[in-house]
Amino acid sequence: MPSNTRIFARLGRFLLDLLLPAECVVCSSDEDDLCAACCASVAGVPVVEHLGELRLVTSGAKPDQVVRILRRLKDRGQTRLARPLGLWLEIAITEATAGLGLPAREVALVVPPSPWSSWRKRGFHPVPLMLRRAGLVALPVLTNGRSRFDQRKLTAQQRALNLAGVFRSRIPLSGIRVLVVDDVVTTGSTILEARRALEAAGAVVVGAVALARVPLRRDSAN
Template structure:
């Protein structure tokens, strides 16, 4: 861990000690996550599609309590919430990982790592009982995807990732939240270009389709 990451971790610990604790889902006092909000994180594996050839298995819908908890985990440094989010990701991985597959994650930028002091997706994968490998690297840092349409998102991440080494066999690539699937699709492309023969995509959560459009997610029976 770098010096900056250690400092960021120390600051998070200090804030946790001095600031009042509240539920990440509903702001109930004196608890990191209340029982009611924890129940809202029960895994609900479903399959979304990024184009005709890329199914993405997701553990939750990114809305309501789940969305608030994921934001607190990612943006407020509340890393202990990974324990509560991990079952949903574990369920999605269980529905996706073929025998012998390697698990990797969509890489985050150096600036994001310095700001947070940790890699959220890597932490989630470890809490879900898998060992993530750093098989991808950033060739360039895409712009923030928020507010972009489907085509703009695809263009924004085009060519952003490359494999760190030649690959073969099965690889599962994991992200935290999928909206259009453009980021995962580009990660899958880079892994296939490096030689991986069976590449699958998984996300902790997916955003529901915009109002007026059809939600094409398929519930996976477990």
């Protein structure tokens, strides 16, 4: 991608952050983009679920509100919201690695790549940004092997077909333990495609983490 495009996208986002007055996405108070009281009321206790045999830990944050906050982050570019979302992801990651009996430093975090068109529109990758705001780093190994359709209007079966074989690893990952991290899980097709690509490169996928799991009909964040 052209480096000047990246610089202008980042500069635009920075200026937008300065210009936009703070307004809580949940209660509309002018305290912050997500005020302390709403942050506490949306947060929850991590939940262990499964995608087939893959262990999935969600943050326990209220799914409806997570979707609402993600829309503001992704569609309006309110990147200050990446911090509370990143902290909720961190809580789920800690739970996931503790449940495996593994030190967090021995598990690499990998995020399924967004379509290039999403990056061009937003100027940032939402989940890696959330992780950075929590002081965590995702290993940027997965890339889009081919183009795909926007998932939002697709059925579960169409999503699986749309994503089949779409990701690939840039490098061999022999024996590296990986936790797949995403924002919202609906059908699980994105995480399962990420696992396929990671395992094809030799990684050991030990689990997955997401902010929330929502039924297909309510997913408008991805």
